[in-house]
Amino acid sequence: MISKLDIRPKLELTAIGRTEGFQNVTLRPILKLQHDIFILMYRNWAEKHRVKLVSINQDEFSNILENSFSRNNVVKNQLLGIVIGQFTVNEFEEYKLESSEYNKRIFTMIKKRLFDSFEELKS
Secondary structure (H helix, E strand, C coil): CCCHHHHCCCCCCCCCCHHHHHHHHHHHHHHHHCHHHHHHHHHHHHHHCCCCHHHCCHHHHHHHHHHHHHHCHHHHHHHHHHHHCCCCHHHHHHHHHCHHHHHHHHHHHHHHHHHHCHHHHHC
16 A cells, blocks of 8 residues: 655755754655645636736745735635645654644745745746
8 A cells, every 4th residue: 555655756955953854854755745736726716716827926926925824814724734645654643743843834935835836837
């Protein structure tokens, strides 16, 4: 039987400390695995909110992205659910210990990933 760990991309990252280790060993591979879902979900959000991604520049997109994360808990919770749903039981136990810190890291990495994927989002 294939496990959740088997389907994740293998990343060669080093880490100092437990929190950074969880970020590099668990979170980053999950974010890479779920990249296409993040793109589709954000595109869907943009369409529902009548944000014309094709007609804005990257600076405007940066502002929209920040606002969508700061003002819209629905989007944040959906994105967070996409990540948490990929955790193993042990990973979830670790996540619970520092959930606020991990959530900040997750949102920062997703925003960066979406910003860096601006052209992909537009197409």
